[in-house]
Amino acid sequence: MVITVKLFAHFRHGRFKEAEKAFPEGVDCLHVIHSLDFTARDMGIVMVNGLHAALDRTLQDRDTLALFPLVGGG
Amino acid sequence: MDRILRVNLTDLTTRTEETPAAWAGLGGRALTSTLVAKEVPPACHPLGPNNKLVFAPGLLSGTSASNSGRLSCGAKSPLTGGIKESNVGGTAAQMFARLGIKALVIEGLPKGDAWYGLRVTKDGVAIQEERELIGRNNFAVLEAIEGRLGKKAGVICIGTAGEMRVTAANISVRDPSGKLRSHGRGGLGAVMGSKRIKFITIEDEGAPGIQLADPEKFKAASRVFTKALMDHPVSGTGLPTYGTNVLVNILHEAGGLPTRNFTSGRFDGHDAICGETMHDTIVARGGKPRHGCHAGCVIQCSQVYNDAGGNYLTSGFEYETIWGLGANCTITDLDDIATADSLMDDLGIDSIETAVAFGVAMEAGILPWGDGKEVLRILREEVGRGTALGRVIASGAGAVGRTYGITRVPVVKNQGIPAYDPRSVKGIGITYATSTMGADHTAGYTIATNILNVGGQVDPLRKDGQVELSRNLQIATAAIDSTGMCIFIAFPALDVPECLPALIDMINARFGAELTGDDVAALGKTVLKTERAFNMAAGMTPVHDRLPEFFRTDPVAPHDAVWDFTDEEVDAFWNF
Numbered sequence: 038m039v040i041t042v043k044l045f046a047h048f049r050h051g052r053f054k055e056a057e058k059a060f061p062e063g064v065d066c067l068h069v070i071h072s073l074d075f076t077a078r079d080m081g082i083v084m085v086n087g088l089h090a091a092l093d094r095t096l097q098d099r100d101t102l103a104l105f106p107l108v109g110g111g
Numbered sequence: 112m113d114r115i116l117r118v119n120l121t122d123l124t125t126r127t128e129e130t131p132a133a134w135a136g137l138g139g140r141a142l143t144s145t146l147v148a149k150e151v152p153p154a155c156h157p158l159g160p161n162n163k164l165v166f167a168p169g170l171l172s173g174t175s176a177s178n179s180g181r182l183s184c185g186a187k188s189p190l191t192g193g194i195k196e197s198n199v200g201g202t203a204a205q206m207f208a209r210l211g212i213k214a215l216v217i218e219g220l221p222k223g224d225a226w227y228g229l230r231v232t233k234d235g236v237a238i239q240e241e242r243e244l245i246g247r248n249n250f251a252v253l254e255a256i257e258g259r260l261g262k263k264a265g266v267i268c269i270g271t272a273g274e275m276r277v278t279a280a281n282i283s284v285r286d287p288s289g290k291l292r293s294h295g296r297g298g299l300g301a302v303m304g305s306k307r308i309k310f311i312t313i314e315d316e317g318a319p320g321i322q323l324a325d326p327e328k329f330k331a332a333s334r335v336f337t338k339a340l341m342d343h344p345v346s347g348t349g350l351p352t353y354g355t356n357v358l359v360n361i362l363h364e365a366g367g368l369p370t371r372n373f374t375s376g377r378f379d380g381h382d383a384i385c386g387e388t389m390h391d392t393i394v395a396r397g398g399k400p401r402h403g404c405h406a407g408c409v410i411q412c413s414q415v416y417n418d419a420g421g422n423y424l425t426s427g428f429e430y431e432t433i434w435g436l437g438a439n440c441t442i443t444d445l446d447d448i449a450t451a452d453s454l455m456d457d458l459g460i461d462s463i464e465t466a467v468a469f470g471v472a473m474e475a476g477i478l479p480w481g482d483g484k485e486v487l488r489i490l491r492e493e494v495g496r497g498t499a500l501g502r503v504i505a506s507g508a509g510a511v512g513r514t515y516g517i518t519r520v521p522v523v524k525n526q527g528i529p530a531y532d533p534r535s536v537k538g539i540g541i542t543y544a545t546s547t548m549g550a551d552h553t554a555g556y557t558i559a560t561n562i563l564n565v566g567g568q569v570d571p572l573r574k575d576g577q578v579e580l581s582r583n584l585q586i587a588t589a590a591i592d593s594t595g596m597c598i599f600i601a602f603p604a605l606d607v608p609e610c611l612p613a614l615i616d617m618i619n620a621r622f623g624a625e626l627t628g629d630d631v632a633a634l635g636k637t638v639l640k641t642e643r644a645f646n647m648a649a650g651m652t653p654v655h656d657r658l659p660e661f662f663r664t665d666p667v668a669p670h671d672a673v674w675d676f677t678d679e680e681v682d683a684f685w686n687f
């Protein structure tokens with residue numbers, strides 16, 4: 038299945054801004070996170086299709102996964 | 112004992128008072144709101160002789176505590192018709208505190224047409240007639256005063272917008288690099304203009320300085336506090352690197368980025384204006400990605416943004432301004448937005464109120480969507496010259512909506528709604544609705560917990576837990592606003608257990624007090640209730656604690672969210 042992965046802030050360094058990636062059916066967010074050499078602890082905000090998601094959330098074909106480090110503003 | 116300086120413009124006299132015992136434990140917002148509530152008749156005209164303009168440094172301002180240099184300004188607001196406190200960095204708060212000045216209170220109204228400057232020194236405050244700088248904007252005023260008094264003098268001033276007494280007029284405060292920061296919201300610049308005070312200068316030669324009750328205890332607590340700020344990922348690395356504008360992409364992704372005057376929660380042009388793009392642009396042009404608004408800020412969320420030629424264009428370039436002219440007005444040229452930011456600073460108008468006003472103006476067809484150059488022209492030629500259109504826009508979003516018959520006008524208590532859509536980030540909607548200040552994201556920044564996973568997680572799209580979240584944050588914020596601390600210390604305070612106790616220890620060590628966490632929470636509650644009572648006496652009712660109707664009727668993409676709280680649910684906010 039194909040997942041659109043978006044990276045933000047310093048997660049982009051040496052990686053990418055947005056990419057379509059193929060993964061086996063049934064993988065979860067954490068699988069994608071590990072495939073990009075991140076750990077769960079690196080994650081600030083994880084969203085699937087614009088909704089906050091748990092790391093063990095199972096992904097569906099054509100989902101958009103957005104990964105942010107812990108950042109903020111106001 | 113710190114003193115209160117009073118300036119009476121009606122008879123052009125000044126006096127110095129001992130701080131009443133009841134106010135000894137107050138600073139910042141707690142002091143400005145207590146003083147306004149006690150001394151200003153709630154039903155008075157905000158621009159008339161009975162309103163008072165109050166400046167007060169926070170409880171910890173002037174000490175070595177990190178991020179403690181914020182100055183509160185309070186009055187009855189000509190924008191909201193209710194009480195107002197707006198706080199700012201810059202050098203003034205620390206200078207007031209070192210001079211032993213608990214508050215500066217400006218009262219009355221001059222009888223003639225003359226304008227005045229106030230000069231604050233160790234000997235008190237003097238009123239001096241001013242001719243040269245009337246009709247000039249902020250940067251010219253700062254430069255002229257630097258020429259008169261040198262680089263070290265603190266300055267608090269208004270631009271031509273404040274002289275015109277328009278309700279988006281703000282008050283500017285000189286920052287350590289000679290530029291400015293603003294008491295932005297609520298039209299306080301119009302109050303200063305009504306009193307015909309163009310500027311206040313502060314010289315702290317010979318100041319007595321701060322006497323700490325327990326220097327050792329203070330030092331130890333201060334170390335723990337600073338470490339908490341540096342260790343937390345948001346205040347330690349996120350804010351210094353990307354500034355507040357990192358929020359563009361986060362809110363876009365979450366569907367909470369108000370776009371095209373609040374008709375969508377996502378903006379196609381987000382990449383052009385986002386924090387990541389801005390960071391790279393700043394670095395490529397030799398600007399500064401990190402910069403503090405006052406000495407002693409260890410977070411340094413601010414930045415210096417240069418133009419394409421590498422010359423200074425603006426600083427203190429915040430997410431809310433970039434959102435307001437960017438997504439909200441669909442302008443994608445960051446240089447146009449930066450130029451507008453600098454023009455708004457110079458004229459002395461609130462960049463949030465003005466940007467929300469431009470969104471409504473675009474909806475009204477006054478100028479095309481996304482036309483950054485026309486925004487710049489209107490700022491220079493209409494606002495700058497005080498034309499009828501310029502004055503309408505510089506009176507804020509509500510004024511533009513009323514003048515042009517528009518119904519989609521994002522305001523609460525007539526103050527423009529900033530940067531976060533309350534339909535898709537519901538906690539902030541409770542803050543907008545209930546805040547005594549009108550729509551103000553900083554009054555109870557639920558974005559931390561709704562979106563950023565700081566202080567836990569409360570689902571932004573569901574109603575559950577939002578009222579409680581907003582209440583807890585508004586109480587904490589009212590207390591923090593009284594300490595002189597920048598609100599961004601709330602990120603570590605929500606997550607790092609040692610942070611708040613260290614803050615309270617510093618206050619205790621400064622004053623020889625024995626406050627507990629409960630005392631500080633009680634202070635926050637008292638501040639909110641004092642402000643609410645003022646607003647009620649000024650004619651507000653629970654009906655003023657409501658979001659505009661369109662948030663109920665118009666779903667916002669991508670989550671098709673609407674504002675669905677009942678009146679009773681919103682009113683339950685005040686059950687404390």
Ligand code: SF4
Pocket residue numbers: 178200402403404405408409410411412413597598599
């Ligand atoms: S973090 Fe930002 S707003 Fe807060 S004190 Fe520092 S520069 Fe000013």
